[in-house]
Amino acid sequence: MSQVYDLVLSGIDHEMLTRHLLPEDGKEAAAILLCRDIAPVRNRLLVTGVRLVPHEECRSREPDWITWPGKRLSDAIGEAEDLGLSIVLIHSHPGGYSVFSTIDDDSDRMTIPNIFAGWSGPEPRAGHGSAIMTPPGVIRGRLYSADGHICHLGRIVVVGQDIKIFPDEEPGRPAAMAFGSGMTATLAGLHACVVGVSGTGSIIAEQAARMGFGAITLIDFDKVEPKNLNRILGSSIKDADTSAIKVEVVASAIRRYRNNIDLVTVPENIFSRQAVLAAAKADVIFSCVDSSEGRQICDLLAHAFLIPLVDMGVSIPTRRTPEGGTAIAEVMGRIDYVHPGGPTLADRQVFTPASLRAEYLARVDPVAYASELNEGYIRGAPQEAPSVIALNMRAASAAMLEFIARAFPYRHEANKLYARTLFALADGEQEYLPESVFENSGFPAAGGLTEPLLGLPALGI
Template sequence: MSIERDLVFPGKLYERIRRHLITPDGNEAAAILFCRDAMPVRARLLVIDAVLIPHGLCADRRPDFISWPGEFLSDAIDRAEEEGLSLILIHSHPGGYFSFSKTDDESDKLAIGSIFGGWSGDVPNAGHGSAIMVGSGQIRARLYNADLKSRPIGRVIVAGDNIAIWRSGDPDAAPPMAFGSGMTERLKQLHACIVGVSGTGSIIAEQAARMGFGKLTLIDFDRVEHKNLNRILNSCHADADHGRRKVEMFADAVARFRPDISITVVPENIFSRDAVVAAAQADVLFSCVDSSEGRQIADLIARAFMIPLIDMGVTIPTRRLPSGGAAIVEVMGRIDYVQPLGATLADRGVYTPASLRAEYLARIDPEAFAAEQREGYIKGAPEEAPSVIALNMRAASAAMLECVARLFPYRHDGNGEYARTVFALADGDEEHRGEDAFEITDTRDVGRGAASPLLGLPALG
């Protein structure tokens, strides 16, 4: 039985392809997609590059027909075979016909047949395929095996400023209006992963479950303690008395009001292979951890499998008073939306080589680590059980609204200028920064998928 795969585009690459395929002259245009299979971790093809066939070199371009030079395909086969990639041949249907025509079927038999025929090594497990794009930018795609039998690609996903998801056979391409019943129904088809189910994470998980996400994956190795009860939703004294796993406690709570939801609990550290594989199944990834190492792993998962990532954090810096007491300098929260081929959390300075090294050294020196942890939320005024649930809710609400804005766009000025949101409650300020505000240092690992070692980390195998 064939596995149904998704086809995933980074938003920036998709826009480059769309501008090439949808042309002012109203004629068809073509491109070749290079795709990496994320199996065995995830059933999705990751579009890592594209060759845009120059319009002027096409032998014939009409509103319902295109013929382009074969040497482009020959060169693409050489590269794909060397790198173990699948090829998908995509062209536009300017007239809006959102299906494969008989001409497309006949052309595929020749073009896809020539790919398999010219392949000298092992054929990719996913095979090769074809796709069409209509004027709205919506894409329909299919894959072929070596016998030239086709099967539809289940979903086409674009992870960019907006997150577009087009399901095979679903004629309604436009997302429903945000905050309505249509959004709830659409969310039932989606899978969210929450890494860290504590202060902000429990609030994110609560929102995700009540808003309608069909699947949740909860990752956290820790247990409920009495000092957590003032900020972890659904936790109670019995959970702390028995040292229940946070993920198990929360999954039981959700089941009481959402019996239809599918929940996967991973009571492990995000550094484990099982946790990484579980997180890689999601459509959107929420990073609700307070360590640099945890954020780095979330960053790497999002890059490798082209999953949109939302990271959040809160802090309350203080200053010392002459009397020896402490006073609040600011009450702050930060939300970052990270897209494939965009600026990573590392690019944005959320974690740095220095902070990663410090945490590594802290593991070697437990006393130093304990001192660091005691600083916690309120810098300069250690608190064992800080009363920060209101601040956590403010940040977690903003983070979930960011997710809604990407899936069901509602902003009047679009999402491009909201790569980062920082709020400062003491000053009453809120600042937004776009993707252009950050320097992107390296994109080579984007779409690496399940390549060994997993995430490029030998410890994960």
């Protein structure tokens, strides 16, 4: 262990830990975190299991002291060994003391070496560690190597209804104010992944770059054509004439006004191992694809690597007029915010087994699929180069604002009420749906680099 690691956990696990570690009696409590390492993709530990130490099993619990039984740790070691996980012991400081105490140091000097000594098999690359929680749920942690070297965890990231980032230097500082210089400074340390850089994707990339994200990964296998010059920001006639790769065109446009950004271009379909591993490095994924398969991969990615996901889509259904012509029925947009442990895009019916099958059929047997019309933006009246950039901008702006609302809360109501945003411009309506309206399949999270990648044999080694 030579580099700083981050620790990432779902909002659901963080809420459970907060309730257990900061009980009403004001006394210390303890738990064990089982963590999956995703290095070398990124130096991150994903919390894949939380084992609470029941209060009644502790031999003593005081506001500044706790003694808990070794059997819980022994059981956790056995579980972690089987899965190749790291262990992080976490307890609370109910009084708000935000640093490790001398008692904590003494406890670690005794306990952590015993974990390594009793370990069978290869030692985890990240080592094992300890952490403390202070009100209202702030976490600070450190990792140990087998030789006793200590490395503080760089950031603790909570991905839930709200996105919380606790830096090691000032773990208890308030979140930066939305739209201010503090937000810009925070974004400089974040990595956005944009999957699909055409209609909405090029606009998302533009916003992300100009807002100050420190790193952006652009994923798209496609090339610029004359028909999409009217909706890809930064594209030119020359790009269409030379069939330039979309991600390179968007990246080149960004470099004209940002010289302090890490840009990664991946000219691959998201349904490729290279693209998935590139996206896994991100702090947020923006899904700007127009296919069910693409959304399925983004959905699986968000849960496997504990990454917040913002998915968007637009459509313009049409109707037949009495005269036999075609008219606009509605102008629609949808934005979904997905976090690990919450309802997936599949749960929300953004894609279905039927839509996945139809796309598969279109790819492997176009003749059999020919009877099913793929109409793109305007349903009922296919257009070669639809003038939809204004609609794309509306959806992309709402999607970026959704991320901002989660990471830099500014709403007067709780973010849980905004799992989905729908707008219908012809009717002049906008609707927000809470998570509670969707079924939650309880899709497993934090699978990380477990093979086959994302549980899909096609992405295996």
